[in-house]
Amino acid sequence: MSQNELRSHSSIVVDGADRAPNRSMLRAVGFKSEDFKKPQIGVASTWSMVTPCNMHINVLADETAQAIENAGGKGVVFNTISVSDGISMGTPGMRYSLVSREVIADSIETVVGAQGFDGFVAIGGCDKNMPGCVMAIARLNRPAVFVYGGTIKPGKNRRDIVSVFEAVGAHAKGSISDEQLLEVESTAIPGPGSCGGMYTANTMASAIEALGLSLPNSSAQEAVSESKHHDCQRAGVAVLNLLEKGIRPSDILTKKAFENAITVTIALGGSTNAVLHLLAIAHTAGIDITLEDFTQLGEKVPVLADVKPSGKFLMSELIEIGGIQPLMKMLLDNGFLHGDCMTVTGDTLAENLKDVKPYPANQEIVRSFENPIKPNSHLVVLYGNLAPEGAIAKISGKEGLRFEGKARVYPSEESALKAILDGTVVKGDVLVIRYEGPVGGPGMREMLSPTSAIMG
Known part of the structure; x- marks a missing residue:
């Protein structure tokens, strides 16, 4: 494509003598004359100091914008909101959490549409950031890449936020003292990053990678790590590659891609919230996904990852053995994934996974198909007089029938x-x-x- 063809949206905003006022405003925020001939790429940042999940994302956004500049585009950072589920949990404020998903989607759509960006990168950290960003990507249908802010490092004695919630219950029963509760509270969250098990954030990041909207292993990197900085640099290049090749989210968000996302969610033992969010994303993208798809796939896809909260290991420990790419390669090689789905690399899922090495032979986190955690899905759709249209239960297999x-x-x-x-x-x-x-x-x-x- 020619440079003008890459600027189908931004050229309307900045080209011609009558757009001198527009350019004047942009010069004030750092645009040079040569920048007006470059594709403008938005960087939607969910940075906020209200939660450790997002406290570092301003750095990631700036690195992404710089990578876009280095690759020949003009990166423009803007912000959207984030609320903290971990902080609002158990309070009236939690009523705003799910609503924030729509606010995030609405605000990103608004800024990208209003400013005439030719493409964008969205960076999310806390739970509702991920589906909110992806819903905006689906609505706008401009070349886009999602970057996950990354998981938190383990707290003392491998603690995480759920350790603190459980300590509250133990304290109420008299099992631990005030001092012990304070010690857990003070040592569970060591710094930036999303909650460290296969909770909503890590589940949705993994599902989005399986959808093809983030780069390989973007979902399996610690928030504070060289690999996460490299992820941002690659995303800046990738979004311009998508623009050059004319690959849009509608080319990626297919029925098969959603089936891949559901499959990976099951294999990881992921959060029930994935059902809620994948249905919403599919609806936004115009793809027919229902609870029946979760049931049908769940009958044949096993749970393989022994990861918290249902299992023993933390996300950081899964990262140490290779992240989720080897798991996806296992699923592909055994016929559980659609390898022909397009991804933001510009290649298919099968091409992305072609050279992925298997997990180390002695690791205990991801099981083989011969020895699964559970032979079918842990996410079970229930129907009955309490839920005539369906309800989701997370079943480990130990509960009985x-x-x-x-x-x-x-x-x-x-x-x-x-x-x-x-x-x-x-x-x-x-x-x-x-x-x-x-x-x-x-x-x-x-x-x-x-x-x-x-x-x-």
Whole structure:
């Protein structure tokens, strides 16, 4: 493509004598005369000091913009919001969390559309950042790459944020002292990065990589690492390559790509939130994905990764043995992935995985197909009078096929948590929390505080 063809959006904003006022404004933010002839690439940063998940993303955004400049484009950094699930969890503020996904998508779409960017890179850290960024990518359908901010390093004694939630439950039962609770609180979160197990952020980052919207192993890098800086540099080059080749998100976000994302989510033992977010992304992209797709794939795809919260290992330990690329190669070689799907490298998934080396022979984190954690999906779609349109349960395989118990029904998360902590809810009870859905809440707060208190 010619340089003018690469500038189909930005040329409308800056070309011609009548656009002198536009150029004048842009000169004030650092544009030089030669920059007006370059493709303009937005860098959507979710940087914020409200959460460790995002506190470093300004650095990653600046590195990405510089990489775009080095590759012949003009990088322009702008911000969108982020809220912290870990901080708002268990409070009225959690009602804003799911809504923030749409705010992120709306704001990125607004800036990219208003400013006439020819493509963009979106960088996300906390849970709702990932689907919000990808929904914007799908809506705009301009060449785009997603960069994951990266996972946090382990805390003391391999602790993470859920260790603290569980310590609250242990403290309520008298199992640990005030001093021990403070020690856990003070040593679980050592610095930047998203929660260190296969929770929502790492699950969605992995699913997005499987979709083909991020570069290989972008989902499996620590937030503070040379590999993450390299990821940003490669993303700046990749987005211009997509622009040059005319590859758009609609070429990547196909039915097969979503099946790949679901498959990788299952194999990793990923979060139930992946169901919620992948359905929303697919709807935005105009792809027909339903709960039935999760059921059908779940009947044949095994859980292979022994990663927290269901398993033993942390994301940083999975990174040490090679990340998720060897797992994806295993899945591809055994017929579980569609290798012909296009990705942001400009190559197919199979081409990306062609030279990936297997995991070390002595590692214990990712099982073989002959010895899976679970022979089918841990994400089970349930139907019944409580959920006639379906509900998602995370099943490890140790629960048995039937459970009977006394139902204890509470009208809010707060009242349920109080009953757990004061001992009203006991082993064998069924806990039902009403009025916490998308409408009733409103906002569909996640119930990590009650579930962790039970586990603690």
